[in-house]
Amino acid sequence: MIILGGNKQLEQLVTLQKLDDEVKELQETLALIPGQVEKSRQELETKKARLNRLNTEIEDLKKKRGQCEQDVKSENDHMLKAQQKLPSVKTNKEYSALLAEIDAIKEKISSIEDRELGIMEALDQKEAEIPEAKQEFEGHQKEFDEYKARKDAEAARVQGELDAANKKREDMAATLDPKLVSDYWKIFSRRDQVAVVAMKDGICQGCFQLIRPQVAIEVKSSDKLLHNCHSCHRFLYCEAEPAEDAESAVPK
Ligand SMILES: [Zn+2]
Structure with missing residues (x-):
């Protein structure tokens, strides 16, 4: 750039301003990098959270299924005991009461089994979502690692440029x-x-x-x-x- 008038001091001031502009721009670029990395990390956390949520839901459903199995088992024991009492019953009334109790237990078992079926369907659904969620998370993890490495390298490069620009501006100011x-x-x-x-x-x-x-x-x-x-x-x-x-x- 040529300055009209050829004023040497003015030319130096213009150069100093340009160096300060450069320092400012580099500082701004450098300041943006942590936020850019953080944004990408948060996206990764979202994917990870989905996978974690699915796994928690699956664990929860498995526990509920286990509880159902236990309940069925205990009701079956209950029914067996009731059935074993049948031959020793003395009156018709007692006999009817015992049959009614057995029926009630059967109904209860059937209702537990229905609930277990529902739980198993939900479990199948959740388990089917796992591969995609896992792939999405792992894919993003890879992308994030690459992005972060790129940004770290950029930060180091910009920092180097900033140090050099700062040195240049100090040297320039020292001559004025x-x-x-x-x-x-x-x-x-x-x-x-x-x-x-x-x-x-x-x-x-x-x-x-x-x-x-x-x-x-x-x-x-x-x-x-x-x-x-x-x-x-x-x-x-x-x-x-x-x-x-x-x-x-x-x-x-
Ligand atoms: Zn003005």
Whole structure:
């Protein structure tokens, strides 16, 4: 980039601003990475939770099935005892009562068996869902591991670039007049990390205020003086446009 006026200090300020822009961008990129990894990890947790939920449901159903089996067994024992009493019964009334008790036990067993059947159907359904849920989780686990490795590598690379950019900006700042650096910092910290801006068509590109015509001319031509926007106080420079160069190169 060529700056009109050829002001050396201004060129250095523009370079410093560009380095700060680079540092800011790298910091922003770096700051995004943990959230990106976390988002992917949460997706993985969702898949894992589905699989865990299915397994818990299956365990629960198996316990219920086991309980049904036990209940049937105990009712069968109960019925056997009742049946064994039959030959020793003395009266018709007692006999009828015992038969009624046996019938009631049979009904109870039948109802337990119905419940067990329902549980087994539900169990089959849940077990059938396992392979897909497992595959989905394992597939995502693999994707996540790869994504995380990629993001870790990216973070390391960006951190390296950031360190290099920081070093470059420190070296650059060290070559400048300390008073100038201090002014730059004041504006930089108060004006959204932008201390040096271009002036285009006489307008400050930082705050979009019209620069006074005399100042605008000096920004374009002065090789010694620095100018600041009267409104946002940022340092102003004017970039030479390639078209303008070509035109001025043509003799009129
Ligand atoms: Zn301004």
